[in-house]
Structure formats: C-alpha cells, structure tokens
Amino acid sequence: MSAIILLVVIVVLVLWIIGAYNGLIALKNQVLNAWKQIDVQLKRRHDLIPNLVNTVRGAMDFERGTLEAVIAARNKAVGATGVKDTARAEGELTQALGRLFALTEAYPELKANQNVLQLQEELTSTENKVGFARQLYNDVATQYNTKQATFPTLLVAGLAKASPAELWEIEDVAERAVPKVDLSFNKPAQ
C-alpha cells in the first residue's frame, strides 16, 4: 500500500517537473521571439527614415540641422547592440523624429503631399509597432523573470538554464512624458 502511495507521489513529482520545465522553456522562447519582433520593426523603421528625409529635404532645406540629427540618430541606432544600448539609441531616434514631425506641421505643401502623408502613416505605424512589440517583450520578459524567481518553479530554473531577461526600460523622462502622437492629421481625434 505504502509502495503504491510512494509511486504515485514520485509520478506526480516527475510530471510536475516536466510541466514546470517545459513552461519555463516555452516562456524563454516567447521572450526570444518577442525580441526578434522588435528587431524586425526597428529594421523597418531604419529603412523608412532615409526615404522620409529625402522626400522632405526639398521643402525643408533650411531645417538642415533637424534632418541631420535624424540621420545621425538613425545611424547610431543601426549600430546599437544589446537591450540597454538599443533602447537608448532608439529613444534618441524617436525624439529626433518627433522634432522633425513637429516641424513638418508648419509646411502646408508637405501636409498636402500624398507621398509625405503615406510615409508618415508608415512611420507612425512602425513607431506604434515598435512600441507594441516592446510592450509585449516587457510583458513576456516580466512573466519569465517572475516565474523563474518564485517558488516552486524556482527549483527547476537551474535545470532550464533560466536567467533573468533584461527589460526594455524607457530611460528618458522626456520620452515617457510625451504621449503617443497621432500623425494622421486628416481626421482629428475628438
């Protein structure tokens, strides 16, 4: 009788270890996947920016400083590696772009230009996608970090070679304060 109980306990234990281990590995893969998703969107953003700068250059010739700042920030962001580094470089790029968009508001011929509008919609969407991908990454990474640090999954964390994933923090207070900008000025939010 007691042998059967012992057997049941062992089986349950083994099943639990398998489940917890698989759960951790699945989360780990989700974290990696979410990071890849960010990467895809960042790459797209880097590809779009030269197009935008070339399109608006003619009309905004005397805003050379702003345009160059965008290009410089973009080149820096392309070269960045690692979570912290990337986060900082992309934050700077977001701000440079924000200044550029704010300036385009002053140019009626740009606001009427179909090409510029389309590029702006693309960039808005890409910005949002970067934001949402980051949000998903942080959500999943937090979940992963909590799971591996709390009892009882803590016990199999070593087995799954789990180590805390770095969160994408928004370091710059200015960026945190600025709400998401709606750049599609054809339909004002009410």
Place this chain on the structure above:
Amino acid sequence: MSDDANLFAQQEANRRRSNWLVVGFIIFFAWVGFGGDLALGLLTADAPPDGYHHVIPFIGLVGTLSAAAICWYAWRHGAERVLWSTGAWEIIEPITPEQKQLVNVVEEMAIASGLPKPRVYVVPDDDPNAFATGRDERNASIAVTQGLLTALSRDELQGVIAHEMAHVRNLDVRLMTLLAGMVGAIALMSDGMGRMMRVGGRGGLRLGGRGGSGGGGGKGGNPLGIIVLVFWLLTLVVAPVVSRILAMSVSRKREFLADATAAQFTRNPMALASALEKLASATAATRSITSGAAHLCIVDPSPSLLSSREGFLADVLASHPPIRQRIIKLEGMSYQQAKRTAAAS
C-alpha cells in the same frame, strides 16, 4: 509592465465571473438533459424485474448529441457564413490610404497581442461597427464596416481593433459557439417535449401509473421520482428563456473582458471610450450584420433600445452591456493609469 496591475485585475475578475456563469450553464444544461432520465429512472426503479427499467438516459443523450451536432455545424461553417451574409470583402492588397491605415492598425494590434495577423475584411455598410470571427487564433478574421473607417480617428480605430483582437485571443468565438449550440439544443428539447406532452399526455400518465402500481401498490409510486419529474417538466417550460438569459450574461461579461484586454493592448483606454461614444451616437442599425454575429460585434448591431437603455430588460436579454457602463469602466482604467504615471514621474 508591472504598473498595469489594474488592467490585469479587471481581466481576472471578468474571466472568473464568466467561468462561473459557464459552469452554471453547463449544470443547467445537464439538468434539462438528464433530469427527465433521473425522474424516469426513479419511477421505474421499483418496477418488477421483467418491467421497464429506465437505465440508459436516452433523453439526455439525444439532447447532448443534438447540441454537439449544432456546435459542429457552426464550427465548420460559422465563420464563412457570417462573413458571407454580411457581404464583406477581404483586403488583400490595400489601395486607398484608409485601407492601408486599417491594415497597419491590425498589424500593430497583432503585435501587441502576440497573435498571428488575422485576415481583414470590409463590410460595405455606412453604420460604424466591427466584428471578429473564426474558430481559433490562426483562422481569425476581423471585419469592419466602411462607416467605421470614415467615422473614427486612427487611435479610435486602434481601440476598436484591439477589442476585436481581444475577442480572438480570449477564444470568445469558440465559447459563444458552444453556448449557442446548447441554447439551440435546449430549445429543441423543450419544444419536442411540449409536443409529446400535448399529443401523448395520456401515454405519459400511463407510464407513471404503471410504475406506481408495479412498485407494490403504493400511491403514485416513488414520491421522489414524481417530485423530480414535476420539477423537471416545469424547468423545461422556462428552459429556453433561462438558457438565453444565461448565454447573454456570459456574452456581456466577455464584452467587458474584451474592453479590458483591449486597454491592455493599446494602453490607451480613452481611445476606445471615445470610439464607443461615437458608435453610440450612431443610432441606426447595422443592417448587413444579422443577429447571428451580434455577440461578436463591438456594439450591438441592432440596438433594439436594449443596449442603449439601462434597466432590468437590458440587464438580462442584451448581448452587450450598456455602452455608458463600458465607457465608465474604460474611463476608470484611464484614470488609474494617469494616477500611476503621475506618481512615477
């Protein structure tokens, strides 16, 4: 993000409540299906060995099978039928800036929810509305009306799409298909039993009588069996209405849940609130969306005075909660968010 605990708490509460409702619904279905078998089983338990013993629960089995058949049919053909009946067409290659924006917003929400991108449809209808369909995340479709595209700003559109993506992620299509199957089966059973009562009322009585006399001359046989039988017959009369009320209350809980999940995706509950405000002011019915897909829409497509009004009737029979209540909850979420942001900086 740890500072959005309120959103997750809201979702948790909604999920728990709708789980309880579903459990209640299944128990109710089991009683409607197998209660009669229980009564007959009790009535014939004392019958002589050569008499009839109701051992196999035929009534319950027939009910369960018909529910399964209805579900299976809806499962296989539901999504196409709903899309087809609304006359929706799929955006494969966006042409106008409007369509491009819609596709972009859907892609954004797919990223935010971590799901594969659903297919995007446009319904040629001027009333603003939107719905999601498809049996799982991989086969999901989101359809919006032309009126929605023209009426909403980009952020508001994002809120609405987030609500639909939330329906997809929470597997509401699956849940509501299951509930609709059970509601249908209960209606069939109630109808069928009613007919049998009227046509063969005597037959039913005779069955009871035989059970009683066979049981050794007691008066009326097993009293517990008769009580169960009477109670079961009474439930059967009200079952269609009760099952509908239960299904609709699950639907309303899922709407609140989808709103909270949408707020989690966009972190911008006010955009959805202002979209709902606009949808509420468009009082015309969305004619191209039939009631079959009503529970998947962002707002009730046929506001038969129910979803706009609060009160008892609106509380029990509407597929959607009153829009006012939804907006108030979203505003609450936004307020919490603002408070946290203010505290953080």
